[in-house]
Amino acid sequence: MKNKTYKYVTVFLFLLPALILFIGVLIAPIVMSLVYSLFDLRSVSTEGMEFIGLGNYKELFTSGSISFWKALGNSMLLAVLSVFIQLPLALGLALMLGKGIKGERAFLSIYFLPVLISTVVIGQLWRKIYNPDYGILNAVVGSGLMPQGGWLGNESSALWCVFIPTLWQYVGYHMLLMYAGVRSVSPELREAAKLDGATDGQVDWYIVIPSIKPILRVSVIFAITGSLKSFDLIYVLTNGGPYHATEVPSTLMISMLFERNRYGMGSTIAVLMIALCFAFAIIINAVFKERDIYGKK
Amino acid sequence: MARNNDGRLLDQYQVRKTNKFLRGMIYVGLVIWALIDLFPIYWMFTFSLKSNEEVYGLNVMGLPKEWLWSNYSTAMTTGNMPQYFVNSLIVTVATIVISLIAALMATYAITRIVWKGSSLMNSFFMLGITIPIHASIVPIFITLSKLHMTNSYWSLIIPYSAFSLAMAILICTGFMNEIPRDLDEAAYIDGCGLWQTFGMIIVPLMKPALATISIYTFLQCWNELMFANVFISKDALKTLPVGIQALSGRHTTDWGPIGAALVIATFPVLIAYVFMSKSIQESFIAGAVKG
Numbered sequence: 001m002k003n004k005t006y007k008y009v010t011v012f013l014f015l016l017p018a019l020i021l022f023i024g025v026l027i028a029p030i031v032m033s034l035v036y037s038l039f040d041l042r043s044v045s046t047e048g049m050e051f052i053g054l055g056n057y058k059e060l061f062t063s064g065s066i067s068f069w070k071a072l073g074n075s076m077l078l079a080v081l082s083v084f085i086q087l088p089l090a091l092g093l094a095l096m097l098g099k100g101i102k103g104e105r106a107f108l109s110i111y112f113l114p115v116l117i118s119t120v121v122i123g124q125l126w127r128k129i130y131n132p133d134y135g136i137l138n139a140v141v142g143s144g145l146m147p148q149g150g151w152l153g154n155e156s157s158a159l160w161c162v163f164i165p166t167l168w169q170y171v172g173y174h175m176l177l178m179y180a181g182v183r184s185v186s187p188e189l190r191e192a193a194k195l196d197g198a199t200d201g202q203v204d205w206y207i208v209i210p211s212i213k214p215i216l217r218v219s220v221i222f223a224i225t226g227s228l229k230s231f232d233l234i235y236v237l238t239n240g241g242p243y244h245a246t247e248v249p250s251t252l253m254i255s256m257l258f259e260r261n262r263y264g265m266g267s268t269i270a271v272l273m274i275a276l277c278f279a280f281a282i283i284i285n286a287v288f289k290e291r292d293i294y295g296k297k
Numbered sequence: 298m299a300r301n302n303d304g305r306l307l308d309q310y311q312v313r314k315t316n317k318f319l320r321g322m323i324y325v326g327l328v329i330w331a332l333i334d335l336f337p338i339y340w341m342f343t344f345s346l347k348s349n350e351e352v353y354g355l356n357v358m359g360l361p362k363e364w365l366w367s368n369y370s371t372a373m374t375t376g377n378m379p380q381y382f383v384n385s386l387i388v389t390v391a392t393i394v395i396s397l398i399a400a401l402m403a404t405y406a407i408t409r410i411v412w413k414g415s416s417l418m419n420s421f422f423m424l425g426i427t428i429p430i431h432a433s434i435v436p437i438f439i440t441l442s443k444l445h446m447t448n449s450y451w452s453l454i455i456p457y458s459a460f461s462l463a464m465a466i467l468i469c470t471g472f473m474n475e476i477p478r479d480l481d482e483a484a485y486i487d488g489c490g491l492w493q494t495f496g497m498i499i500v501p502l503m504k505p506a507l508a509t510i511s512i513y514t515f516l517q518c519w520n521e522l523m524f525a526n527v528f529i530s531k532d533a534l535k536t537l538p539v540g541i542q543a544l545s546g547r548h549t550t551d552w553g554p555i556g557a558a559l560v561i562a563t564f565p566v567l568i569a570y571v572f573m574s575k576s577i578q579e580s581f582i583a584g585a586v587k588g
Binding site for chain 2: 007008010011014015016017018019021022024025026028029030032033036044045046092093096097099101107108109110111112113114115116117118119120121124125126127128129133134136139168171172173176177180200215218219222225228229231232235236250253254257258263266267270271273274277278281
């Protein structure tokens, strides 16, 4: 290198496009969101907006009509369902495929297929599946089982009906990640365990699962932050209804912005969502690290 | 444990075979899930070719009795699908190009040039993996409205590029670290500056990374709904996800044309998947596992 200044100028120039995009579109807007969340902002014109301190946060947490707690609870419930139903299902499929079964690649490709389809398409498709008059679900299980108001129109069934397409779409994604992990477990290790008389189940439980822990961690993070961020499918299927039964923070945020023109409140929800995503990522990483003390790593 | 020991004495070098019954059950399980995955997609294809009479009860699940290709022409003409398709393509391709260039340059500065703060810079960009796209929608919307820039391709291309960047840098870093550093040194001895080394040595060797990143970015942008829905209201600029939403709103009772629109939106991705399923799957694995 000719000299230090030259080097730093070059480094800066190399970083420039990425920095402009990153700071301009991610960092600056987040700072602005933080600022807006402290104001009563009710139009895109920011002149004359009124500073109300933590007023938005207070209203969000206490107002019954905004139903933020309901939205948060729903996304937590979706997160719990994802971790305890979706991930075990994905793990089961990955372990079964990992045994070197005939048609492995075909199964893998089929399972991953729904991940590639646009969520809007999947949402519209499932709206047809749930359709109270002509949907395929009624044709399969019989319309007698349909709850009052229709599958998506009933307050107690709607959240489940939103979860099922999510499960259907993303099982393949988690399966693929886990399968990649299962395949990377050395065959010698499996053979050795089997020589020692381990059954398939024991090999999976004592050898495969512990060695794919890093991938399980990624899957858990994706499943939980994905539930916190979920928007597309719910927006298409129910838009948070009926009566907030499927409301999640992101649908609430969008309705604050574009139905009620409450930009300050929308920013407040955005800020809380970022905080929650980071908090969960940190907690999950800590939980998996804690476990590793007892594991082999 | 004692039984195990006995067993080992008897057939010490025999690997336990998977039990046949278990193997059968595994197959049954795998096939059932495959059917669950495929059935809704099959059903979408069939109702896209049916008349309402068939959908409404004459023939709910079977193949169409009469193949109504006219549903497709309805979707193409009244639904403006070709326009939405082109819009999605423009936005997606521009996003891929911009985020690739920015990511390659930034990754080069972070991984190949030695300077204080490079790892800090890397962590800074990695924040983007956790930040949800929703987080910035209000300020971006307000800024775009003030600049009268909503209803333009750029209003989507710029945010998409920024949000694709973190993952692109992450994947790039993985690939770039595998290129031997001797190459940089040899280039330096031969008189290449940093820019020449970047352009003539590193970029050409990054082709596999480019494919992986392009695939990942493509799917993110092709399917994005929230920004596209908020920033674009002109029909002529709508992307496929927004267009389909609009179309379904207009034809709530005509199942055929909606089905056709859904198939049209899905088909190119499916075709691509048939030809490159392996590299598509690998790009998703790279995106998650290298993180």
